[in-house]
Structures are given as structure tokens and as C-alpha cells.
Amino acid sequence: MNIPVKTLNDGHFIPKIGLGTFQIRGGAGIDQVLSAIQDGYRLLDTSTNYDSEGIVGEAIRRSGIPRSEFFVTSKLPGKYHHYDDALMMIQESLCRMGLSYFDLYLIHWPLPKRGLYVEAWKALITAKKLGLCRSIGVSNFEPEHLDKLISETHVTPAVNQIEIHPYWVQERMLAEDTKRGIVTEAWSPLGRGSSALQEPLIKELAKKYGKGVGQIILRWHIQRGIIPLPKSSKLDHQRENLAVFDFSLTAEEIKKINSLSRTDGKIDDQDPNEYEEFD
Numbered sequence: 001m002n003i004p005v006k007t008l009n010d011g012h013f014i015p016k017i018g019l020g021t022f023q024i025r026g027g028a029g030i031d032q033v034l035s036a037i038q039d040g041y042r043l044l045d046t047s048t049n050y051d052s053e054g055i056v057g058e059a060i061r062r063s064g065i066p067r068s069e070f071f072v073t074s075k076l077p078g079k080y081h082h083y084d085d086a087l088m089m090i091q092e093s094l095c096r097m098g099l100s101y102f103d104l105y106l107i108h109w110p111l112p113k114r115g116l117y118v119e120a121w122k123a124l125i126t127a128k129k130l131g132l133c134r135s136i137g138v139s140n141f142e143p144e145h146l147d148k149l150i151s152e153t154h155v156t157p158a159v160n161q162i163e164i165h166p167y168w169v170q171e172r173m174l175a176e177d178t179k180r181g182i183v184t185e186a187w188s189p190l191g192r193g194s195s196a197l198q199e200p201l202i203k204e205l206a207k208k209y210g211k212g213v214g215q216i217i218l219r220w221h222i223q224r225g226i227i228p229l230p231k232s233s234k235l236d237h238q239r240e241n242l243a244v245f246d247f248s249l250t251a252e253e254i255k256k257i258n259s260l261s262r263t264d265g266k267i268d269d270q271d272p273n274e275y276e277e278f279d
Contacts, residue, residue, distance in 0.1 A: 001040030001242060006227065008158040009181045012135050014071055014104070016222055017242065018043025020187060020231035021052040032233045033059035039239050045161075045185075045229045047075040047108060048093055057097030072099065075108035075139055076124070078276070081116035086123030090132050105133040106161060110145045110272055117141075121149045135159070139187070140272045143176045150180070159183050164226060165191035166199065166217060167265030169258050174224065189221050189228035190214055192267050201256055209247050212240050219244045220257050 005013040019041045024032055033044065033056055046056045053074055060070055074097070080089040090105060105124060110117045117138075124136040137159030138146070150156050160177050164170045164186035177184045190197065197213045206213045214230070218241055221228040230241045249257075 003040060003042065003242070004245060006183055006225075008135055008183055009156060010135055010158050012103070012158070014135075014159075014183065014227065015043040016227055017218065017244065018045050018071070018073075018185075018227065018229045019238070020229040021046045021056055022050050022187075022231050024050075024052050024231065024233055025055060028233070029055040030059050030062070034062055035235050036232075036238045037063045037065065039235075040242055041238070042069055043071040043073070043227075043229075045073045045187075046097075048077045048089065049075070049108060053093055053096045057099060061098060067099065071103040072097070073104040073106065074102055075106045076120060078109055078111050078114075081107075081111065081114060081120040083119050083123045083126075086120045087127060090123070090127045094132065101131055102133045104135045104137060104159060106137045106139045106159065107141075109140050110138070110142070111276065112145065112272075113276065117145060118149060118152050121153060121155070125153060125155050137161070137182070140270070142173075142272050145272070146176070146180060146182070156180055157182055159185055159227075161185035161187055161229070163187055163267060163270075164221065164228075165189055165265075165267075166196040166202070166220070166257055166260040167191060167262055168267075169261035169265075171258065171261075174226065178225070183227065184225065185227045185229060186221055187229055188267055189226075189230050190217055196260065199260060201260065205249065205253060205257075209249075211244075211247065215240055215244050216249070217257075219247065219249055220254055223249055223254055 003015040019036045046052045127133045135158040137157040139161040202213045205216045
């Protein structure tokens with residue numbers, strides 16, 4: 001399956017949907033990632049904090065598919081925001097994965113109370129110059145964090161990966177990213193066990209289009225210009241999640257799904273201005 005791509009602000013191409021690997025681990029995890037690769041996934045999203053870097057790298061090797069066909073993403077943990085620590089962690093992560101470069105590397109959380117995310121960003125800029133990363137970006141960053149990076153380094157992130165699903169629509173952040181030329185990715189795009197999959201509106205649209213409820217939500221993301229990263233360990237769900245490029249929702253239907261957003265919709269109530277991620 002050939003997945004459509006988007007162009008990042010640095011000229012690199014990224015698939016319009018990927019596989020999230022949060023909580024996919026161990027030998028079973030290798031098989032799950034490998035089955036996803038065999039079904040056509042090429043954007044594979046991991047993180048040091050997910051403890052899945054090694055199994056993603058192993059699945060890539062076992063697939064027999066050339067490294068150049070993959071788009072591999074990982075993320076910098078909060079305890080490595082100092083410049084030298086960040087550079088060493090990027091190299092360590094590459095060794096864990098058995099890779100020579102990342103297609104995309106992100107700062108996982110800004111941790112503004114520590115005030116080191118600009119220093120971490122400078123390390124990512126250096127890593128890109130060294131060829132360790134082809135594109136660099138951030139995750140869970142707010143507009144003020146983005147502007148501080150851009151004003152102090154004159155380098156704009158290629159991607160901002162944030163929580164987005166029907167109960168947390170993020171219209172403001174999507175607009176802020178777009179205004180700065182940043183592509184938005186969605187973590188937990190289906191809501192991580194969210195009752196959004198039981199929403200009457202989404203069920204009705206699934207029936208109308210002959211699709212699964214998850215496919216409706218993923219299509220909603222894609223038509224908003226967002227790259228969703230659904231996590232699934234089940235083969236049938238992995239296949240379903242890729243089959244979202246043969247239909248389109250109407251503008252009114254997208255608006256109706258947007259209306260499901262609610263003030264208490266965040267999964268873990270993680271505020272990027274307060275969240276402390278050091279492990």
C-alpha cells in the first residue's frame with residue numbers, strides 16, 4: 001500500500017498516517033510492529049520513554065525492507081534536556097534501534113519550569129547538522145514555547161506532536177502550528193480507550209460510509225491536515241486504520257465531530273506548562 005505523504009517545512013516527506021508504539025513491547029511487540037510493516041506502515045513512532053525503540057528497530061531489520069523506505073521517529077526524555085546529554089541520548093537511541101539516523105526526532109515535553117527546552121532544541125539542531133536526524137520537531141509544545149525556540153535559534157520545528165481526538169479537538173493549536181508552517185501530529189488519535197468510539201454521531205457516519213468508527217475518526221484527522229498515529233497491536237485493526245484514503249467526510253461532518261470536544265476531554269490532564277516528565 002502506498003500511503004500519501006505531506007511535505008515538511010524542511011522539504012522532507014512524511015506519510016499521512018503512522019503507527020504509534022506506546023505500550024508495545026517485548027517479543028510480542030516485535031511481531032506486532034512487523035505485521036504492521038507488512039501491511040504497509042512506514043511511519044513508525046517510538047520514544048525512549050515508551051521502552052519500544054529496540055523492538056521497532058528489530059522489526060525493521062526482520063522486515064527485509066530497505067531502511068530508506070521507513071520514516072522513523074523517536075523522542076528526547078525530559079531528563080536529557082542539557083545540550084551534551086541530549087546529543088548523547090540521540091546517539092544512544094540510534095544504537096538501541098540499530099539505525100544510523102532518525103527521520104524525525106522530537107523533544108517529548110517542553111518542561112518550561114526547568115527552562116532548558118531551548119538548550120535541548122540547540123542539541124537537536126546540531127544532531128541534524130551531524131546527520132543523526134533528518135528532521136527535528138517537538139511534542140506537546142504550546143505557542144509560547146514554539147515562539148521561544150524560533151526567536152532564539154531561528155529554526156522552526158518541522159512537527160508538533162500533540163494530543164488530539166474527538167474529545168480534545170485542539171482547533172487553537174492546529175491553527176497555531178499551521179500559522180508557523182509546522183505539521184501537526186496526533187498522539188492517541190482515537191482517544192486511548194475513549195468512549196468516542198461509541199459516540200452515536202461517529203457510529204452513524206461509520207454506517208453511512210461502510211467504515212469502522214476508528215476509520216471515521218482517523219479520516220477526520222487527515223482531512224484536518226493532521227497526521228494520526230494510532231496504536232494497535234491487533235492485525236485487523238492495523239489494517240483497518242490504513243484503509244482511510246478511499247472516502248471523504250463532508251465539511252459539515254467534520255464540524256459536527258469537532259463539536260464533540262469538551263473541557264475535560266484530555267486523557268491524563270497533562271498540561272504542557274505544568275507537566276514534569278523526568279523519567
